[in-house]
Amino acid sequence: MASKSYANILDLDPDKLLDIPQTPRALPRVMTIPGIIAGVDSYGNDCDSESTSSSCRERKIIVANMLPLHIQRDPDTLKLTFSFDEDSLLWQLKDGFSPESEVVYIGSLKVEVDAREQEEVAQKLLDEYNCVPTFLPYELHRKFYGGFCKHQLWPLFHYMLPMCPDHADRFDRVLWKAYVSANKIFADKVMEVANPEDDYIWVHDYHLMILPTFLRNRCNRVKLGFFLHSPFPSSEIYRTLPVRDEILKGLLNCDLIGFHTFDYARHFLSCCSRMMGLDYESKRGHIGLDYFGRTVYIKILPVGIHMGRLESVLNLPITLRKVKEIAERFKGKKLIVGVDDMDIFKGISLKLLAFEYLLQMHPALRDKLVLIQIVNPARSAGKDVQEAKMETYLILNRINEAYGSPDYQPVVLIDRPVARYEKSAYYSMADCCIVNAVRDGMNLVPYKYIVCRQNSPHSDDETALRTSMLVVSEFVGCSPSLSGAIRVNPWDIESVAVAINSAIIMKESEKQLRHAKHYRWSRTSDWQPDLVPMELEWKEIAKPVMELYREATDGSTIEIKESGLVWHHQDADPDFGSCQAKELLVHLENVLANEPAVVKRGRHIVEVKPQGVSKGLVAEKVLSTMTENGEPLDFVTCIGDDRSDEDMFESIMNTVSSAEIFACTVGRKPSKARYYLDDTVDVVRLLAGLANASDPKPSSNPARFHVTFDTGF
Template identity: 65%
Template sequence: MVHLVIWSFTASSSSSWRVMNRTGAYDKLYAFSFMCQLVILSIVSLKILGVCSRAEDRKIIVADFLPLNSMKDQATGQWCFTWDQDSLLLQLKDGFSSDVEVIYVGCLDADIDISEQEEVSQKLMEEYKCMPTFLPPELFQMYYHGFCKQQLWPLFHYMLPICLHKGDLFDRSLFQAYISANKKFAEKVMEVINSDDDYVWIHDYYLMLLPTFLRKRLNQVKIGFFLHSPFPSSEIYRTLPVREEILKSLLNADLIGFQTYDYARHFLSCCSRMLGLHYESKRGYIGLEYYGRTVSIKILSVGIHIGRLQSVLNHPATASKVQEIEKNFQGKKLLLGVDDMDLFKGISLKLLAFELLLERHPTLREKIILVQIVNPTRSMGKDVKEAIEDTLLITERINNSYGTPGYEPVVLIDKPIPFHEKIAFYVAAECCIVNAVRDGMNLVPYEYVVCRQGTEEMDKSRGFHVGSTHTSTLIVSEFVGCSPSLSGAFRVNPWSIEDVSDALYRSINSGETERQMQHEKHYRYVSTHDVAHWARSFSQDLKRACKDHYSWRCWALGFGLNFRRERGITCSCKKGRKRRWKKGICPQGNKQQRMERIALSVNPTPHHTHHLETCEQPLTQLRHDAQGNESVGNAHSCTDLAGWVQLCFSLFICKWVFCSFLAFLCCITSSFSCCFGLVEIVGVAVSNAASNAASSLLKRLWSLKSTTKTGILHSTLASLVSLSMLLT
């Protein structure tokens, strides 16, 4: 950006001086305005240098909810907030260096009255670096519980609304609410973003349209998107009526992350089959060509925060709860399941497999117990209600059939419990089973392995010797994202009750050595692939992807959502190198040819097409210049292009007036503080599209022969570049 300021001033100075020499314009007012331009551009350059240096250490994390706990003090009526230590968004900060400024954007888990929203926003921004997004209750209901939970979430988990009673059909009004909510998130991001050097990291399917709205406002913004849920195969995803809109929006990100290779493969297949895009692997990185940009694909599983678990393990309340559990279930083997209450966690299938185990092996009765912890869900659709009813019915049937006085085979905990009690069950359980029929990642097995490893204080409280070996046994569904990383676990098909029952039997009868080897292998992986490793790796790949992108000037293409595909000026030109077509965007000729051209695509908006044809002749000459290697292509007509350039003449006058006004204020105040303030008020935020547009067209006109008309046009375009640094 600073190079553009310096270049534009130099070009404007030289061309304007040549024009003055020809016309004899040496009056003092013109010279005074010319000197003012030098002062203002110098100030702006220094300001931009300061902004860029600060912006390198800023990351904006955008998610559906902020990592905060909200509570209103009934005595004072004031809202109180605390960090949610279990939130992944808060834990990922460990992957950043200490000098990185992290800002969160998202909704609150509480209803804030409209009269209190401004005060709450200011408080959260000052104390927690959090920018809350307040959505009207009706909009939130349609956006979150409607489109996200009733349509996107089931589809991404391979559930199609074949019948009305099996799912909700697509509702266009819910998608409009999804668009409106993403727009509001984009507005909040724009309030906290400082410059194009800030990195924006968007999380999960709640905000898949956000990259489009951010790219439309800041075309050089650095965007990373990570999908925590599964991404379905193309045969499933193509049933979504708004499939292309969502794909195009995601492709406006610089880096798209997935939990597993299968999810990334499904996404690439959708882009290939529905958008006709091609992808390839270069130096270990997967790239997807989209309108001249290479969108990088990242495959990296989320990890857990080991330090958080170890601190809870060392808490006295946790050790006390472990002793209580071991005393209550003394002499019995404890099997554990921890799942959210929804249709895809396979809780009912797990219970049926456990019932079959007790039926086939009567000797195991009164010797094993299955503790099923059910986490509360945020959405209460009819599918969730059916899952709850099935779970309660099967649990009651098992306990009535195989239970005895003082013994219940299934202990169902369907109410919220403190986190340390959940950790205590992890420690006491000899086997953990995750039986989801479809899940994005599921970190329960990772947490179980770390808790079974324990700490020195936990070992002492349980009567173990320091340095003693530890064991664990895992039964994991093959449809869960963490399954490939747990090579020592018993992998099962959750739809096969017999397979799950056999896996339960083998885990109960496995030897001590086998369980120890499995545990050591799993703990070695989990401890080295924690949440800090995940965040650090994603951040590094995002920087690498953006570094290559923004050496190309190729903006404002492929927005989706019925946005025009080419708006304003689009230029594909490598900065500081020979100008060549970038692979995949050359609209004419053989792609194998390496033509030294620069593509200038102009698509002026309708209200610009009525301008006079002032510059038609020089542009026509430029277009048909047979001697040069440059061409202007993909424009509606030279008349439209001339109309766009005519607008530059009007802005040319505004620039000199504005510079003169600022210079006058500087003189009367004998300082630059007033100038700094005015520059910030009118917007130091740069209109990059205008800057690159004028810069591209200016470089074309530079190659023309020196004439009075082209010299004036040259000066005008250079002035537009300078003005775009001051006016948005």
């Protein structure tokens, strides 16, 4: 009897839903690749569960709606020709696996293949590309992908409800049945290819969210992972979906579910809690929930970029020629670049409206500022896409007519397929990049821009510090990890215009600092810390624990100090970072219970340091040493912003008796400090004022001036 975890979907009997023919077998039973058919090794012998691991090579099976291939039909022979799409994230995934792992791709083709040539095509793809195609009948694919995926799931996951016929499509059960049927065909293909007890199966994106249900029903011990490339909406949005339970159950039949950000994971967990009564807990840096006797792990897995591949493109002769061409064409101009799909959620029209407002309010920028907007080909040809395109061109023409001239075009729209080298050239030449989506997944454009600016071939001075500026919508998945970006609400056109202007006029030194921070983060997303030798045993215990939480928390870092270790989470998602900090605190207290170390939590940090060492003790030592050395103090300033600074305030109050003390906390809160400042801006102003102050009555014995403040605020 099937488990209740498969209920509803299996009851639909998808083979009979649309009365569609079964996909013809594309693979013969005897293969030359070990383990390509479950239960058969390279010699045609049975691989039982005990012998498979040693005789059959470990494989990763990546299942997605589309194979990562470019496809063309030879005009002479009419045969299909294939090549890997090197821009595809699915294709780049293989570089993240062990070289010993075999990677097999399962997915559809971007062209319809006649039934008579399907078997030949399938064999060619398997032999030459390790790809296994699923052939969906045209009508099924139209209702599955063009219908349920693109016009029901995709808008809903981007927070668009079908409030009226012109605002997303209403739920259509025929399209849902097509979705179920297509997922069933994918499941058949996976089971035809996989050794389910040994292979690792990774399912990608919202097109295949109930595929895990069919696979789990076939083999309960199958090793399943799922990664969602789009946002997952809040429970208030998701619960409007009539088949909400079926999709949640589909995901819960996985062993691991990955999301771009903690926000998306939190929304999913909230749906599981409110709609299915499932509880979850965070343990050892990971989130897990129990579902029918299994633990389903939830992980935050932000997608990165292939830096080596991107850097190599910048050095190609064709890229260098394009960079030179851009430099000559836009000489003397400040360039802003945007690269977006043409759809209603990428905010292209809002971006243009903000740029129009900027030129209107700042006439001096006219003839000096150019927005290069690259538009990726639309993934669907729906009415909403056509309307978005019409609106974009309407605003574009209005801006260029109002503020352009024969020698100046304020907005340059590139609405055609743009090769990687050309995009890289524009990235490397742009003073600012703007991502203004009203709702988006991770979006890798900012990271590509940062890397291209760092390796820009246009710079004559290789030692010069590089700069970049980012204006990023707060509704984009990458926003939390880009702490140096100017975050904007894309709907607030005036504020976006102000942000663009700020990015352009910002001091070079500030641009350099922001760029360096972003580039460091881009390079160290898989960073392994180069730690100095640790003499104290407690550091060696604390280090791997902190490393575990750093890997599990996007945006967190570890700082190595002589006096201890500090885990920072100021650049992580605020809610997730705080949750992880609380758990890390408890975890470290447990493992260091018998060690001469203390664990403290401060503002965006968790710190481990030796017992008896505090800011108060250090401040007391510094001031006492100065007094003993004959350096009396007339005035002491002490500034800090978190609980650990209270020891410093108290220590200075008790240590210094002959000098005037200015103890100041940052933020209005109970404190042992007598004074307060509202924020760090006020701190900088205060220190600048003190530095510029002069003694109206200088003496032969000028007063010693010592400033003590916490650099971590």
